Amino acid sequence: MEIDNLLELARKRRCIRRFKPDPIPDGHVEKILEVARWAMSGANGQPWEFVVVRNQETREKIVDLLAEHRKRTHLMESTRIEALRHPGAGAPRTGPPYVKDAPVIIVVCGDPRTFQATVLDTHFSSGEGATFHMNIGNATHMIHLAAAALGLGSQWVSVTRPMERGLKELLHIPEMLRIFVMVPIGYRGYEPGISYRRELNEIVHYDSYDSGKYRSDEDVIAFLAELRKRTTGSYRTH
Numbered sequence: 001m002e003i004d005n006l007l008e009l010a011r012k013r014r015c016i017r018r019f020k021p022d023p024i025p026d027g028h029v030e031k032i033l034e035v036a037r038w039a040m041s042g043a044n045g046q047p048w049e050f051v052v053v054r055n056q057e058t059r060e061k062i063v064d065l066l067a068e069h070r071k072r073t074h075l076m077e078s079t080r081i082e083a084l085r086h087p088g089a090g091a092p093r094t095g096p097p098y099v100k101d102a103p104v105i106i107v108v109c110g111d112p113r114t115f116q117a118t119v120l121d122t123h124f125s126s127g128e129g130a131t132f133h134m135n136i137g138n139a140t141h142m143i144h145l146a147a148a149a150l151g152l153g154s155q156w157v158s159v160t161r162p163m164e165r166g167l168k169e170l171l172h173i174p175e176m177l178r179i180f181v182m183v184p185i186g187y188r189g190y191e192p193g194i195s196y197r198r199e200l201n202e203i204v205h206y207d208s209y210d211s212g213k214y215r216s217d218e219d220v221i222a223f224l225a226e227l228r229k230r231t232t233g234s235y236r237t238h
């Protein structure tokens, strides 16, 4: 693969918050998960397992769980000044329907026992360490890239603790496993365009950190406020 193709794929992948209900061709989910299987992980611990949810009734129950979470995050976000409120939690909603409209939801599970494969984590973390979370993040990112390569849309849906409990019950996932994220996948319901990223020269330092680029607290707050203005639109698509 040429680097330009990879760059194009990285730019083409977007978080999609509205899907067509059309089914995904047979074998696509397996291809996506075959890519995810090749993700990097600390000491090759491979904590991931994937529950592929296709059943509509189950997807609707997952939206109900998300609706509960939405109420809570809306309340929490209301305590912040308006300019900094997360656009996805700024208004009370019943739950993001795009999650059930996507024909497939991949629930990414992680087995925390595998972090013992990682010497660093075993020695320096008493609980689940950063390596475990990074491993799950890596596999999840591979899912998104593979979906984009197949011309599909996908979304990163964070799973909170209360949602995790509900998902485990609903999907009979063993207590030992952790769930931090699920990924609805389907054909894009709209064309989102190019996402916003900070410029390369703002984020790269050669040989040592260039303190001229260090952002003050005020700079970061101004950045976040600007970010909120830029990204609000992408949360209004559902």
Ligand SMILES: Cc1cc2nc3c(=O)[nH]c(=O)nc-3n(C[C@H](O)[C@H](O)[C@H](O)COP(=O)(O)O)c2cc1C
Pocket: 013, 014, 015, 016, 088, 156, 157, 158, 159, 195, 196, 231
């Ligand atoms: C760790 C992580 C958690 C995220 N959680 C959510 C989420 O719960 N809901 C959501 O709508 N988007 C979520 N996102 C997606 C981001 O909002 C999205 O990646 C970002 O706004 C940039 O947009 P883009 O991916 O379309 O370029 C998450 C992304 C990451 C990496």
